[in-house]
Amino acid sequence: MKVVIFGSTGTVGKHLIEQSLEKGHEVLAFCRQAEKLEMFKNSNLKIQEGDVFNPEDVSAAVQDQDVVIVALGSGKSRKSVVRSQGTKNIITAMKNNGVNRLICQSTLGTYESNENLNFFWKYIMFGWYLKQIFLDHELQERYVQNSGLDWTIVRPGAFTDGEKTELYRHGFGANAKSLKLKISRADVADFVLKQVTDTNYLHKTPGLSY
Structure with missing residues (x-):
């Protein structure tokens, strides 16, 4: 598969590159600074600098790709709109280039999955401290769900630096109990890349957590 990754220099993005190459995909990593990916040496990897x-x-970047993966981050700004506006541009580019498969990494807590959160995440982190980032995630999701593309939105819990285990819960309902609300970045990448060839979550918003 030919896969383009937006947000490739982020903490999840680097795992996506590594695991995509392990699976034999042809990867185009879209980023602002190519030197941030200089640790990757693989003939199946191309790096495109851009905004x-x-x-x-x-x-x-989107032209001639089979799958588009969006793992955009907000950087150090709590007022960033890069997820929503960047994704909006990506969707337009996909339509213009006839590319249909979109996998977008969002966050657990958006819309109906807000019921999965505990008090700390619901009211302190997303309700106050990261409110603007949270709202940008929800706008991003709205653009994706209204895109008319073959989309999947992945909603992971809080990131950890753990190893890839593949031992995580996914696709649980809003009333799911005993969630740890955490997931390693490596396992996020693992689940996202499973969606490249799996259509079980087409037009769905699976949550992801231990």
Whole structure:
């Protein structure tokens, strides 16, 4: 498969690159600074520098791809709109280039999955401290769900630096109990990449947690 990864220099993005290459995919990593990916040496990896806010850059990256993976982060800003506006540009580019498969990493807590959160995440983190980032996630999801593309939105819990275990819960309902609300970045990448060839979660929003 030919896969383009947006957010490739992020903490999840690097796992996506590594695991995509292990699976034999042809990977195009879209990023602002190519030197951040200099640790990867693989003939199946291409790196394209660009700005997700620039429609021409995004279109060039999407062209001729089989699958688009969005793992955009907000950087150090709690007022960033890169997820929503970047994803909006990606969706437009996909439509213009005839690319249909979109896998978007969001967060557990958006919309109906808000019921999965505990008091700390629901009211302190997403309700106050990270409120603008949370709202940008929800806007991003709205763009994806209204895109008309073959989309899957993955909603992971809080990231950890653990190993890839593949021993996680996914696709649970809003009333699911005993969730740890945590998931390693490596396991997030594992689940996202399973969606490249699996359509069980097509047009669905699976949660992800231990």
